[in-house]
Each structure stands twice: as structure tokens, then as C-alpha cells.
Amino acid sequence: MTASGIPQTRREARELVVLFCRRMLHEHLVSYTAGNISTRIASEPGLVAVTPGSTAYDTLRPEDIVIVALDGTVVEGSLRPTAELPLHTLAYRDRPDVAGIVHTHSPAAMALAALGMDLPPILHGLIAACGGGIVTAPYARGATEDMATLTAEPLRHRSACLLRNHGVLAIGPTVEHAYNAACVVEGVADAYLRALPFGPVPEVPADDVARIRETQWAPAWADRGAAPTHGG
Numbered sequence: 383m384t385a386s387g388i389p390q391t392r393r394e395a396r397e398l399v400v401l402f403c404r405r406m407l408h409e410h411l412v413s414y415t416a417g418n419i420s421t422r423i424a425s426e427p428g429l430v431a432v433t434p435g436s437t438a439y440d441t442l443r444p445e446d447i448v449i450v451a452l453d454g455t456v457v458e459g460s461l462r463p464t465a466e467l468p469l470h471t472l473a474y475r476d477r478p479d480v481a482g483i484v485h486t487h488s489p490a491a492m493a494l495a496a497l498g499m500d501l502p503p504i505l506h507g508l509i510a511a512c513g514g515g516i517v518t519a520p521y522a523r524g525a526t527e528d529m530a531t532l533t534a535e536p537l538r539h540r541s542a543c544l545l546r547n548h549g550v551l552a553i554g555p556t557v558e559h560a561y562n563a564a565c566v567v568e569g570v571a572d573a574y575l576r577a578l579p580f581g582p583v584p585e586v587p588a589d590d591v592a593r594i595r596e597t598q599w600a601p602a603w604a605d606r607g608a609a610p611t612h613g614g
Contacts, residue, residue, distance in 0.1 A: 482557030
């Protein structure tokens, strides 16, 4: 692993993807084979390691992770990559600062995505992890370049967005950052849906949103350090 948190070799990249896939399943951000994860490889910047399609996470092995080029060509691996590969390759081609991508199907976030609702900045942690409130990207058919293209603007100044009628897409300068963002989106989405029946949910004041973005979210992208957390 490099000092930046990006895996140095194909083997390290595969092991890292498997690690976060197991966390994703254990923490109920996906079920069975839903969702996908990828990371850049520091020694081969034109390649990424990505989860295979239709493979259960609890049986996933490092050798099952597929190595692909940014044009989608499979470079190494016996399994086919996820059908949602364009979500990954297009983001990496458009954003040199992105080195990790996590796509989840977590329940509360999917509820907001199904309703076409955005997630406002109601909690400090969402701003620190994602840069502010979360926008729902317009609907597009799954596993298409259209879906990937429509996420570009919602992710321009954020670490995550919702995919209409689908789930969550989170990005980061490392997989750890992207995974943290996906986790926080789910937690805040759940809190938001629980609070809504009681009336309008107050948002963090705009000046505090700007302060948290500047002091916590932006530096994490700039120096690729540890993802912002609540401590504990």
C-alpha cells in the first residue's frame, strides 16, 4: 500500500476490494451480489481492480477480482466484471483525483432514491464525509453509460450521490473515503426518513456547512489522509 492509501500492486488492490466487499455485506449496505467496488492501482494508473458480476461477497476471493483498463477491457481475471462497470471507468477517466468507488444498495438510501428525494445537510457527519447535502441523479437504465454520465454533475463537488430508483454511488481519493461516504449516506438517510414524519427537518446552517467542507471534507481529498469520522 502506498502512503496515499492507494494499493501499489494488483494483488494489494484485489485484497483491498475483497476487504471492503466483506465490510459492505456485514454492515448491510448490500445483500448477496448487489453493488460493486473498485480501486485504482498505483503502479499501473491506467488499470483498476473491480468486483466481478453475480458473485456472492461471502465467497469472494482476491483472485476473483477483475483487473480492467479504463476503456473497460479486461486485462486479467477469469470472471466477467460487474455489469455496472461504466459507473467506475467513466468516473476514473473524468476524475483523476478519484481512486476508489463504492456502489451500494442500502435500504434507507434506496428509499430516497426511489422517491427521487435529495438528502439535505441535516447532520455534521454528512458534510464531513460527503461535502454537503446529497443530490439524486436523474433516472437512467442500469448498467449503461447514460447512468454513469448522469452522475458526473451530482458528484462534481460531493463524495456521493443517489441514483434514481437504484442506490448510492460514492467516490473518494481512496476506497476508504468512498466507503465511509457510502456508510454515512445510509445512516443519515435513515435518520432523515425517521425525522420527516415530525415535520420539516432542520438543516445545518449554511455558514457551518461551508466551514465543515473547508476544514474536514476538502483536506481529506487534498492529502488523501484518513477519511473523516466521528471518532469513538
